[in-house]
Amino acid sequence: MAIIERYRFHFQKDSTDSISDPGQDMEHAIYEKRGQIARVTINMPEKRNPVNMATMLDFMACLRRAREDDEVRVVVVKGAGKDFGAGFDISSPPGDELAPIPPQLKPTVRDFFNVERRRCVKFEDVMYYPKFTIAQVQGRCIGASEALAASCDFTIAAEDAYFGRTAHGQLLWGIDHWPMWPHLSEKVRMNRLELEISGKEAEELGLVNKAVPQDRLDAEVERWAQALCQTPRKAALLGKEWFGSMIDLAGRSSTFRSHYLAHLGLQWVRFEPDEINMYKVRRDKGLRGFFQEREKHALSPLRRSESKERG
Secondary structure, three states: OOHHHHOOOOOOOOHHHHOOOOOOOOOOEEEEEEOOEEEEEEOOHHHOOOEOHHHHHHHHHHHHHHHHOOOOOEEEEEEOOOOOEOOEOOOOOOOOOOOOOOHHHOOOHHHHHHHHHHHHHHHHHHHOOOOEEEEEEOOEEEOHHHHHHHHOOEEEEEOOOEEEOOOOOOOOOOOOOHHHOOOOHHHHHHOOOOOEEEHHHHHHOOOOOEEEOHHHHHHHHHHHHHHHOOOOHHHHHHHHHHHHHHHHOOOHHHHHHHHHHHHHHHHOOOOOOOOOOHHHHHHHHHHHHHHHHHHHHOOHHHHHHHHHHHO
């Protein structure tokens, strides 16, 4: 029996319990283990490692494998290729619960809420994972991928990586998530118009633990992982559980409940004639056409000023 099973104090059932580990190589996540360190690589580089049902099921299966292995003390999470992740995959097929629910399916409020809970609880389980986790971020770390990195205990980023929210930048992100952020960083983040910030700037704002040049990223993550491996297993597990319980008092668990409701509310938005509706534009112009239209609408005055500065 794994140590993790003997010392289990989670307030809810971990979603990895219901995701089986095939015990072999997976298509959309790569599991590697060297000594006490496991590395889980989200493996869909042709689409910049999006968050979709395929990648997340394999990713969570890898987390379960690492959880059940008593030798593993630290899990490093990374993306294959040049990017950490491109966020939710809105090109996912109908029925994929990690994409917005198409209105053509005529979902009820209960449908929305159930899907949102199953979708968002995966991030919560990463945050409450009983072993140390490090997000190793290079290239793009956008949208839901940014949330995945933030759910890890530590984030080490390349200086030229960039974090952000396509379309609305950081303006709509974080109102119900402030307890999860470092002291004062939420004020800085909510007052920014930039669509993306670099890894170096994220370090200065306290949003990541460390930013280093790209060619030093692997070595820096290894250094942190080896240091964390020195923590006794039971002390690490109980310490993480204690810490999670303490910051729950600041409302962290409540932020996840409100996250579900926020997503549900956004799904029910009625768009005005001068606003872009993804479903209608995608239906009429295809997904690429939607991206082009979104680019025109996304903080367009800021886009124009940025273009002038770069030009």
